[in-house]
Amino acid sequence: MFATVDVALFRINPDVGTGQLELLLWRRKADSDTFPNCFALPGGYVFENTDEQLQDTVSRLIINKVGVEPAHIEQVCTVGNAKRDPRGWSMTVLHLALVPFSRSALVSDEQCWVPARHYANSTAQEQNKGDKNQQNNDHALPFDHNQLVTLAVERLSSKALYTSQPLYLAEPTCSLPELQRIYEELLQNKLHKKAFRDRLLATNLLVDTGKRIQGRGSPTVLYHIQQTGITTFERVMQGHKKD
Amino acid sequence: MFATVDVALFRINPDVGTGQLELLLWRRKADSDTFPNCFALPGGYVFENTDEQLQDTVSRLIINKVGVEPAHIEQVCTVGNAKRDPRGWSMTVLHLALVPFSRSALVSDEQCWVPARHYANSTAQEQNKGDKNQQNNDHALPFDHNQLVTLAVERLSSKALYTSQPLYLAEPTCSLPELQRIYEELLQNKLHKKAFRDRLLATNLLVDTGKRIQGRGSPTVLYHIQQTGITTFERVMQGHKKD
Numbered sequence: 001m002f003a004t005v006d007v008a009l010f011r012i013n014p015d016v017g018t019g020q021l022e023l024l025l026w027r028r029k030a031d032s033d034t035f036p037n038c039f040a041l042p043g044g045y046v047f048e049n050t051d052e053q054l055q056d057t058v059s060r061l062i063i064n065k066v067g068v069e070p071a072h073i074e075q076v077c078t079v080g081n082a083k084r085d086p087r088g089w090s091m092t093v094l095h096l097a098l099v100p101f102s103r104s105a106l107v108s109d110e111q112c113w114v115p116a117r118h119y120a121n122s123t124a125q126e127q128n129k130g131d132k133n134q135q136n137n138d139h140a141l142p143f144d145h146n147q148l149v150t151l152a153v154e155r156l157s158s159k160a161l162y163t164s165q166p167l168y169l170a171e172p173t174c175s176l177p178e179l180q181r182i183y184e185e186l187l188q189n190k191l192h193k194k195a196f197r198d199r200l201l202a203t204n205l206l207v208d209t210g211k212r213i214q215g216r217g218s219p220t221v222l223y224h225i226q227q228t229g230i231t232t233f234e235r236v237m238q239g240h241k242k243d
Numbered sequence: 244m245f246a247t248v249d250v251a252l253f254r255i256n257p258d259v260g261t262g263q264l265e266l267l268l269w270r271r272k273a274d275s276d277t278f279p280n281c282f283a284l285p286g287g288y289v290f291e292n293t294d295e296q297l298q299d300t301v302s303r304l305i306i307n308k309v310g311v312e313p314a315h316i317e318q319v320c321t322v323g324n325a326k327r328d329p330r331g332w333s334m335t336v337l338h339l340a341l342v343p344f345s346r347s348a349l350v351s352d353e354q355c356w357v358p359a360r361h362y363a364n365s366t367a368q369e370q371n372k373g374d375k376n377q378q379n380n381d382h383a384l385p386f387d388h389n390q391l392v393t394l395a396v397e398r399l400s401s402k403a404l405y406t407s408q409p410l411y412l413a414e415p416t417c418s419l420p421e422l423q424r425i426y427e428e429l430l431q432n433k434l435h436k437k438a439f440r441d442r443l444l445a446t447n448l449l450v451d452t453g454k455r456i457q458g459r460g461s462p463t464v465l466y467h468i469q470q471t472g473i474t475t476f477e478r479v480m481q482g483h484k485k486d
Contacts, residue, residue, distance in 0.1 A: 001246055001291050003323070003334055046323065048244050048332040054323035078321045078336045080246070080289065080297035089291040091246055091334070093321045162405055162475060232405060235478050 002090050005057045006043035006145070008076075008152035009066055009097040010116060011104040012169050012182050019181045021156075023116035023149060026065050026108075028142070034086055035142035039112065041149070042066050043092065058095055067107030070097035071227060072168035076155050084144045096152045098168040120150040160186035164203050164231040173209060175220045176200065189239040196237070203231040245333050248300045249286035249388070251319075251395035252309055252340040253359060254347040255412045255425050262424045264399075266359035266392060269308050269351075271385070277329055278385035282355065284392070285309050286335065301338055310350030313340035314470065315411035319398050327387045339395045341411040363393040403429035407446050407474045416452060418463045419443065432482040439480070446474040 009024040016022075025039040042065035044057070051057045058073065073095055080091030106112070118139045140146065159165040166182050180196050200206060205226050212219035252267040259265075268282040285308035287300065294300045301316065316338055323334030349355070361382045383389065402408040409425050423439050443449060448469050455462035 001244060001289065003244055003246065046244065046332075046334075048325070052325050054321065054334065075320050077318050078297065080336070082291070082295050089289075091289075091297065091336075093323070093334075162479075232479060234481070236405075236475060238477070 002085075002088065003046040004043050004090060004092045005046065005054065005061055005095060006041045006092050006148055007058070007061055007066060007073075007095045007097055008041055008149055009068075009070060009099060010152075010156065010169065011099050011101050011113065012185060013113070014101060014178075014181075016115075019185045021116040021153070021185055022113040023119060024066060024104075025112050025114055025141075027110040038142045039114075040142045041145050054093060062097070066097070067111070068099055068104055070099045070168075071103075072098045072165070072230075076152050079144065079148065079151075092148070094148050094151060096155060098165075100169060100171050102171055116149065116153055119146055120153045157186050157188070159230075160237065162233050162236045164200070164205055164233070167205060167225050168227065170225060173211075173222055173224050175213065175222055176206075177220060183237060187237060187239070191237060191239070195235075199233045199235060199237065202234060205231060245328075245331065246289040247286050247333060247335045248289065248297065248304055248338060249284045249335050249391055250301070250304055250309060250316075250338045250340055251284055251392055252311075252313060252342060253395075253399065253412065254342050254344050254356065255428060256356070257344060257421075257424075259358075262428045264359040264396070264428055265356040266362060267309060267347075268355050268357055268384075270353040281385045282357075283385045284388045297336060305340070309340070310354070311342055311347055313342045313411075314346075315341045315408070315473075319395050322387065322391065322394075335391070337391050337394060339398060341408075343412060343414050345414055359392065359396055362389055363396045400429050400431070402473075403480065405476050405479045407443070407448055407476070410448060410468050411470065413468060416454075416465055416467050418456065418465055419449075420463065426480060430480060430482070434480060434482070438478075442476045442478060442480060445477060448474060 011022050012019045013022050024042065026042040028035050028038050028040055030036050042061055044061050044065065046054065046057045051060070062070065076094040076096050078091055078093045080089070082089050084090060084092075104113070119141060141149070160183055166186055167179070169182050170179055176197055179200060180191055180193065183196065184191055205228065206223040207226060209222045209224050211222040213222060254265050255262045256265050267285065269285040271278050271281050271283055273279050285304055287304050287308070289297065289300045294303070305313065319337040319339050321334055321336045323332070325332050327333060327335075347356070362384060384392070403426055409429055410422070412425050413422055419440055422443060423434055423436065426439065427434055448471065449466040450469060452465045452467050454465040456465060
């Protein structure tokens with residue numbers, strides 16, 4: 001039995017489309033006995049002798065393989081079975097982590113940011129079926145990491161529906177239209193502008209900075225985000241109702 | 244390193260107050276090398292040789308130590324550290340399970356149902372402080388099980404706020420007032436009758452059986468619950484607003 005921790009770190013890249021969900025991958029060492037040189041989720045063993053708690057393993061991974069300080073980290077779930085790792089029965093505690101784009105610079109040549117959804121959902125299932133002819137084959141990750149990415153993306157989408165969790169992906173100072181684009185990317189759905197504002201402002205996590213950006217229409221308010229935990233909305237986010 | 248699974252199985256006992264949240268405990272074997280004869284959460288080792296998946300460990304525990312078939316099981320979180328078990332570094336994957344009262348009969352003399360909240364919250368913290376003079380001392384569980392119960396009860400309360408999860412604690416055929424008492428016990432809060440009905444009926448999980456119970460006022464509708472998964476409410480449950 002061995003235990004590992006894997007981290008799915010996400011950012012929203014505002015320079016791709018209206019903001020694309022991206023995932024950090026890390027290249028496995030050339031001398032690794034499993035999947036050498038392959039890109040995978042940053043992960044590693046729990047060291048019984050030096051990690052007093054599971055959290056110590058997570059902190060070590062963040063420092064050594066992620067390199068940026070996430071704004072938020074949470075457990076998603078634990079996956080354990082005899083087949084996920086060729087070395088034997090293993091359990092991994094999957095964590096998701098979120099970072100604002102401005103703080104997400106790569107710290108190593110052995111890392112890259114990739115479009116998260118290309119590695120999730122049907123891609124992972126296709127890989128498991130061994131369908132080598134799919135054009136999605138480029139998105140196969142070692143072990144069960146496609147499945148882990150899927151689970152993490154599902155958790156993100158689910159929490160975007162009813163909580164303020166996505167604010168951890170935003171810049172410390174931002175506008176409501178910028179936040180709406182983050183939610184729309186996570187939910188893969190257009191949102192009604194006024195309904196979105198009502199939910200976000202009711203959390204009391206946004207503080208008016210007094211600054212305004214002048215665009216084509218009326219000035220856009222800049223808010224400072226108070227990172228004081230995750231708030232549950234009184235009403236969930238819904239897709240945009242067509243006229 | 245060793246890995247275990249622990250199960251916090253809950254029911255609502257309608258015969259205590261307006262319905263009390265209860266937890267199943269199981270007596271550890273007399274020849275156990277840790278905490279012999281103590282009552283604890285049903286739990287056990289992951290057997291690498293016979294459990295192909297983590298889920299197989301859970302199923303084995305349910306059969307051997309719980310004895311009833313839960314209506315719902317889900318992972319809560321994983322707790323791992325060097326100190327929680329005197330035998331060494333260990334990780335446990337905590338699960339919560341829910342069963343309707345009518346299906347919750349004990350299957351062994353070595354089991355008991357206890358009031359869940361007596362074993363959660365401040366009790367666990369007091370135990371950790373080693374305060375031996377507290378009258379709550381009777382509620383100390385082995386290992387970190389008080390903390391695990393706290394985490395499971397918190398998850399239950401949190402999900403009651405915005406999902407249909409508590410329906411798994413209800414009888415297959417029941418009335419809205421019965422369901423409201425379950426939610427009020429989980430949320431520890433009175434709910435507004437009409438608001439409660441609106442949220443539950445909007446899930447489309449309740450099917451009118453055509454049967455009615457005649458009480459003091461107008462007849463009460465009996466519904467059949469369709470156990471087809473957990474639905475997120477469009478509006479969260481809130482406490483009762485005072486006049």
